[in-house]
Amino acid sequence: MTKFEGTFTNFKNEKLDEFYSAIGIPWVARKMMTASSPTIEISKKDDKWTIKTSTLMSSTSNTFQLGEEYEETMMGGRSIKNTATVEDNKMTISSQSDRGKSQRVMEFSDDGFIMTMTHEKTDIVAVRHFKRT
Template identity: 40%
Template sequence: MPSIAGTYKHYKNENFDEYFSAVGVPYMGRKMMGLSSPQMDITVDGDQMTIKTSSLMRKVEYTFKLGEEYEEHMPDTVLKCVTKIQNDNEIITESVIPATGEKCGRHYLFTDDECVITLTHDKAKVPAKRYFKRVTS
């Protein structure tokens, strides 16, 4: 079973522009996000997890308890989220936008070599995927 904790470096996207267009992200924001190549660091300490994503444009860090609700602050909204580990190699984050009731989520699938994050949103017909190579465990 691969470890979830580690450092990962982004290397490609799938359906990224289509997804964020459907969600309502402006053109320039989508292009800048699509060109970024963030590093993601994940630490796990018992039932507490920290996911830190860093790029030239933005640094985001969330520390939360697995299974408990927490808030993620996006540039234009706040999400209410719950994150769980599933099958020892998956992280599932289910989110709701309180202002609209729309649901979105992230599914992280880990292998020995990489992490693939699938992004879903009520407004998007197809999910987006972000691919990260494992740098360290």
């Protein structure tokens, strides 16, 4: 199994603005988010995972257990309910909000991970590429 833990830097995005619009992120927040290249730190202690996302403007952190629902506050103040699972070299975070269901699949390799984000209602798919630092 590929190592999930580490620090990763975003270096490329595809259809990110369209995806953020579909899940209801306001225009100003969307523009700030798509203009930044976040760093994601993933760690695990016992059976709890933590994903910390940092940009020049803000930092968020979520700690969760696989298979258990947890709440995440998005930029702009909206809350979503998530459940995370791990299978092989993929971590999948399934989300539910007032804008419908979405999913983030992080497929890990030795070099980093590719995050594929799908919005169920609109079928919009965005892809983010992260390299291990």
